Amino acid sequence: MLVTFKTSAHADIIMFGDIAKQLLKMMGHSGTVPSAMIADEVPAALDRLRHAVDGGRADEAQKPRDNAEQADDQSVSLRYRALPLIELLSAAARKHCDVMWDKT
Secondary structure, three states, rough: OOOEEEEEEEEEEEHHHHHHHHHHHHOOOOOOOOOOEEEHHHHHHHHHHHHHHHHHHHHHHHOOOOOOHHHHHOOOOHHHHHHHHHHHHHHHHOOOEEEEEEEE
16 A cells, blocks of 8 residues: 655655554554644644654664664665655645645
8 A cells, every 4th residue: 555645835745555654653643544634733743753753763663673684674764764754744834734645
């Protein structure tokens, strides 16, 4: 499943469903897809997501791996996967816009 985030202040963002749900929960949302948040809720959700990512919880949310597996792993951390959504939420907060997301 893919999830598309939409707001009138930014281009659409498409993410894998499991990653999108993780980020939604970090924002303080239930993780329900489809759903939305009104413009007044966006700044608080953005702050929670930034705090989670900056605090290292984003990397802790990934499953622990042994050293051999880490050496061969070329996956993208949740911290980097969150950046497009942080940009979208920042734009929505600046322009006071609602944010919606749905299955693609």
